[in-house]
Amino acid sequence: MRGDDGGKPDAAVVRDALGVGGAVGLSGIAFGVTSAGSGLTLLQTCALSLLVFTGASQFALVGALAAGGNPFTAAAGAFFLGVRNAFYGLRLSQVLALPRAVRPLAAQWVIDETAAVALAQPARRSVRIGFTVTGLSLYVLWNLTTLLGAVGAQAAGDTDAWGLDAAGPAVFLALLAPMLKTATERAAAGGAVVLGLGLLPALPAGVPVLAAALAAPAALWAEGRRRGAAERGHGTGTTDGDARGEDR
The missing domain is CATH 1.20.58 (Methane Monooxygenase Hydroxylase; Chain G, domain 1)
Incomplete structure (x- = not known):
């Protein structure tokens, strides 16, 4: 089906959005491993993915804590990395034009991937589909893989011995490199x-x-x-x- 506003076929938008959500969502395993290896509990690890839901900030936070950093300094680093999402939100609010009641919920999904997929669409219908499908698929998969990674890290024991502490930074660099x-x-x-x-x-x-x-x-x-x-x-x-x- 193609939108009346001349956008891409809905199926093509959904396919692209699921591709991004699935590919990036799998890296939640690396975060779960890194967070558990940094000393955070399973509940704390899962709460970060559920509530913060921005990978770079999450990796920065647990990385600083693992290195013995002050919690306030670690939180400040994570905050500054997450500030970019506010700028995405300014642009997305214009192209999505969502009802006021929905905006606070949609704000949770304003991240690099949803912004990239949504802003690549030619019309409002496809923008909304791209944003929603990317956000939903990524949020669900990221949280599931975070749980799996954290449980696996606890079962594996010392993540440093396995070299799993390097998984988080490696994934983040792999995601960042193509954007430069x-x-x-x-x-x-x-x-x-x-x-x-x-x-x-x-x-x-x-x-x-x-x-x-x-x-x-x-x-x-x-x-x-x-x-x-x-x-x-x-x-x-x-x-x-x-x-x-x-x-x-």
Whole structure:
């Protein structure tokens, strides 16, 4: 079925949304393993996935706690990583145009994946289908795999001995890498890595993550300077060419 507003066929939108929800939802196993290996209880681990439901923030929180970080510092790092979802929400509220009563519930599903699928759609009907199917499938699968990962980690015993503590960061990097499409984005990511690793021996656990966020404005500033120089150079070349034309 195709929407009256000229959007994609519903089946195609559902297929794409389920593909994203299924692929990303399976990584909840890595979070469950990482969280249980960090010392959180099964209930705490599952509560994080149910209530927080943003993978990067969850990994940042349990990673900082596992390294011995202060709970407030760990929560601050997770909060700053999750702030981006508020910006997604500003855009999604316009294209979804949901009733007021539904918006608080929909806000729980405003994450990278739902925003990506929804904003890729050409019409409101397909935007709503993409957002809903991605959010529902990912939320259900993420929480189920979180439970499975946490239970499995408890059964396995010492996750450090199995090397499972590296599963969370590995999955997060695998999800992040394809999103770095421009030179500025790659520079920001590289700068964050350098800052985080460089400050790791000198600062308490969790603080290097916050400091690494400074790489983003630094990369944007450098890009602005580069574009400004290019525009000035272009303007100078045009002026010189005009001057030569007038001399002739």
